[in-house]
Amino acid sequence: MSQTNPMPNSNETPTPMAMMQMISSRWVSQPLYVAAELGMNEAFMGKLVDLEMPVIAGGRERTETEYRPLLGAAGFELTNIVPTQTPLSVIESVPV
Structure with a gap:
């Protein structure tokens, strides 16, 4: 299953909301x-x-x-x- 990176520009610093979306959407498979x-x-x-x-x-x-x-x-x-x-x-x- 392919997942889209919510931070397409790697130079951007993700906002707290973007980080939570990455985790909750399972873009990060096992956050630690x-x-x-x-x-x-x-x-x-x-x-x-x-x-x-x-x-x-x-x-x-x-x-x-x-x-x-x-x-x-x-x-x-x-x-x-x-x-x-x-x-x-x-x-x-x-x-x-």
Whole structure:
């Protein structure tokens, strides 16, 4: 089964919506996001979270209860939350 690339121009940075479409349309067959901490100090981590927050969380922290309907609206089901040794957790979800 051939699938169309939703980002025909490889120089474009995909929008969050385009990324969700790629995943939910199965253009990406098995999405997996892996983040590794490589000895970041706390000051750097705080700055990194400040920069990431507007992009990945709409500018705010969210609870599990808040993530479930957000993921549901995007066509995903939250399956697990994995705590880490950092202030961040890994949220696992699958397309529904």
